[in-house]
Amino acid sequence: MERHSDEEPGEKAGHYDTVGSLATNVADGFTIVAVGDLIVTRPLTKAQGPGFGAIVKILREADVTFGNMETNIFDIRSFKGSPQAEYGGAYHVSLPELGPDLKKMGFNALSRANNHSFDWGVEGMRETSRALDQSGIVHAGVGENLAQAGAARFLETARGRVALLSCASTFTPMSRACDPAGEAPGRPGLNSLRLARTILVPPEVLENLRKVRNSLPGYRGRHEEAKRIVLAGMTYETADKASYKYEANSKDVAGICRNVRQGKQFADFCLVTNHGHEPGNWSQEPANHEQSFARELIDAGADAYIGHGPHQLRGIEVYKSRPIFYSLGNFIMDDLRTPVGADMFAGYQKDPMKDTDAELTAAEMAGGYETDAGFSDPVFYESVVAACQFEHNQLAEVRLYPIELGHSKRLANRGVPRLASGPQAQGILERLQQLSKPFGTHVAIENDTGVINLRH
Structure with missing residues (x-):
């Protein structure tokens, strides 16, 4: 197989690389x-x-x-x-x-x-x-x-x-x-690859969320950033428009x-x-x-x-x-999915004694929740x-x-x-x-x- 030069910067020609180059090294085609x-x-x-x-x-x-x-x-x-x-x-x-x-x-x-x-x-x-x-x-x-x-x-x-x-x-x-x-x-x-998710919201929405958080039982006031709060385990920050932000672990x-x-x-x-x-x-x-x-x-x-x-x-x-x-x-x-676990039937309000696996799949494709548009x-x-x-x-x-x-x-x-x-x-x-x-x-x-x- 044809080989190409894969010297790393600073390597001398003919030097034996005991680690291995990170250059691409495949034959043409x-x-x-x-x-x-x-x-x-x-x-x-x-x-x-x-x-x-x-x-x-x-x-x-x-x-x-x-x-x-x-x-x-x-x-x-x-x-x-x-x-x-x-x-x-x-x-x-x-x-x-x-x-x-x-x-x-x-x-x-x-x-x-x-x-x-x-x-x-x-x-x-x-x-x-x-x-x-x-x-x-x-x-x-x-x-x-x-x-x-x-x-x-x-x-x-x-x-x-x-x-x-x-x-x-x-x-x-x-x-x-x-x-x-x-x-x-x-x-x-x-x-x-774990991700930390932050929900970005306009300033007025953040203030409303802060009021909800402060009214919940068990909340203890503490020093926090003005443009950031944590509510029910989710982090919110202010931004010009609502969106999501992720940070990789x-x-x-x-x-x-x-x-x-x-x-x-x-x-x-x-x-x-x-x-x-x-x-x-x-x-x-x-x-x-x-x-x-x-x-x-x-x-x-x-x-x-x-x-x-x-x-x-x-x-x-x-x-x-x-x-x-x-x-x-x-x-x-x-997706002719069968068999299907009982938990999925329950999740879509279906009865495995009445509804078929195909009917459950159709319900999933159509979307079962307000935030889930399915695959229609x-x-x-x-x-x-x-x-x-x-x-x-x-x-x-x-x-x-x-x-x-x-x-x-x-x-x-x-x-x-x-x-x-x-x-x-x-x-x-x-x-x-x-x-x-x-x-x-x-x-x-x-x-x-x-x-x-x-x-x-």
Whole structure:
């Protein structure tokens, strides 16, 4: 395989680097195809819908084909675990045949850290790991302790060795992994990026909240900042308009950056992925912390950053000749979810003795709470497949293939992607153009395909 110079500043030519350079070191033509969330309950390649085969062809042609695995894989008839009281908003489960089918589609790298990693507890995590291992798919983001969950996993390709790291800023609190401490053992879980959230409100709203806080029983007056209060465990600050502000946990960021650096030291290319819904599925813009976080990971050695979680497209940035995808939306939303835990029935005021699993899923899709609009908007059923090509260890081109998931179809036929065309493809790509403009990224549209051309 062709190698390129990877001397660090200050290194002498011919000096043996005992640590390993953080430079990209892949052969020309190296390609990554990346998609967003895989919410899939069954094998799809045997009875693929119209247009699905064209997408599979794109997936199979890449050196690395990545997606976010947002489900568990096991056979309920022999499963020894149980649905957890704390779950990611829905109980995601897939048939055991899914592992080989994902491999057949072309997937060889999957992220595992997300809010559904532990819908079915540690047993579900372990069963899913076994299924993916048996199918020869590299996966990262969960493990028996934090060290395992945060570690890079490696994929061997013809054009270079790839390190994969996965973390999540949106997760159920009890699913966070930890390391041993003294005699206390470590805890199985996912690789977390904890965020401290502050709600920003106009000054007059803050004063009203202060009055509410001061009137509550048990409150003891204390010195505090004039433009900041804490009410019922939530921090509020003044701002010109209402919004959210996030601050990433410095210890988590340092640990993730260290693992990125180590992963790159043992690989030619490092792919880092984060699952985050912040500030909410309603937002087409990333949360305030994410750009600096993504750039810090690239500074630490990452060659690409892929975000997912909000179930819709967000913008694309190119930083130091490396791609940052703030969200690739949904790739598969084939959510024929069954079985479903009793807690979810209760959460949507449904009765498992009267209502079916499909009817419960339909209620979730429609939105069950005042702050939850569900997934009724067509925007959640439109996305892209992103194909990145590298030449001379630089990102040369990103091709963006618009896809649609059949928003208007019945539940049993909805959620399987096919290439979009005509006005729909144009609409998807124009939206991505606008979302990417704030990051200085130009997306051209050529024959129903988006193109980011970085060749000079």
